[in-house]
Amino acid sequence: MTELFPSSVEWFSVITLLWPGLLNTLWIAAMSLILSLAGGVLYAVASRSRFALLRLAMRLWLEAMRAIPLLVWLFLVFFGLPLWAGIDFSGSTAAILVFGLWGSTEAGEVFRGALRAFPEAQWEAAACLGLSERQIYRHVVIPLLIRQTVPPLMNVATRLIKTTSLTILISVVELTKAGQQIIERDDNALFIYGLLFILYFLICYPLSYCSGILERRWQQG
């Protein structure tokens, strides 16, 4: 049965199978996003360091994430590390690690750009109001950096969520894999993939919608 709208659907069994997959997808995405934000700050600060070696290391990190497909990274960590280093990860952990490393460079580039583009004159204006360095960071620099970075970071988040579907290939049962299991059982590919389409859309679209709104509202100053 491959029609888009099957006459009868066992909603209960579909939901009980998809739900853990959905949670797994969100868990992997959320953990890698947290890693990415922390790693991104480190990446941005290190990229602007006085030490050339540190800057070079960040550059290599970035190019390594960009030049080598994420799927290859997943295989390297999931299949390679146990063989070479005897470190054994679960699929989810390997995924969080790889996506965290990748997201760190993506978020890091956002932070680095915002720091580089930060208007020096705004700092001066705040200093001329007799504010201390700490007060300038708190009242001017950080609010402005948040406005600069939150919209593009939300786009990084949607990309992270979508990319979690790659983990299917290192045997993580996330949303897409859960859907495939239902398809194997019920032979209703069109319906389930249609459902997955809607689910991914419902998770990602609000993020990119908010990102667009915030960008328009914040970047007119």
Next chain:
Amino acid sequence: MTALVLHHLSHQKGRSTILDDINLTVKPGQVVVILGPSGCGKSTLLRCINGLEPLSAGSIEFGGVTLHGGSNWQQLRQRVGMVFQHYQLFPHLTVGQNLLLGPVAGQKRSAQQTEILARALLEKVGLSDKYYAYPSQLSGGQQQRVAIARALCMQPEMMLFDEITAALDPEMVREVLEVLRNLAAEGMTMLIVTHELGFARAVADSIVFMNAGRIEEISSPEQFFRQPESERARQFLNKFTDIQKLTRKPQ
């Protein structure tokens, strides 16, 4: 009242000398206009006074405090207001919050009383209805008037104006200069860097003419515009008269 005294002030950037042995005294209530060709160091001089550029040598004395190259400027900045060419209002804050930030966060004054002062200052610059507006909703001239009110809200003893009309459309220059003229009439001590010669003549108690990082002459406006002492000042003024001739219709 507070006087400003600059002693042998110098500023170097790399190997080039931007300011060279500047000596200047500004009396309380005095309006000093600094003129000079582009790149003569007049903006840098204002920025040095507020510690935005480091002093390479010399000192600044203001109201009993003496500052050198390595001093901390935060205390002085709480007593001196500065206005920039490009306004530099904080885009994420409303007009009211822009005015309150320095006094409340920096000077630790009461928010309630400062708000009363802020509203009065906005009224004075003709923007009493913009308290809750964001800078992006205002015209250039309005933003600049808010920037002046923001500096005044610190209740400063002296104001520094760095080419504050240079980025404005001609019709907005007037509204900003009016605010300055009222301030001068109230007895505020002011240092003004500008290219508006007519305004300089009308408002200044004293004209400082700079060239190549040095003060060439200090004169009264009457004398400076009629009969400047230095040759460089004469050339500078002639360029402006040339432009006036150019804009006149041929007979």
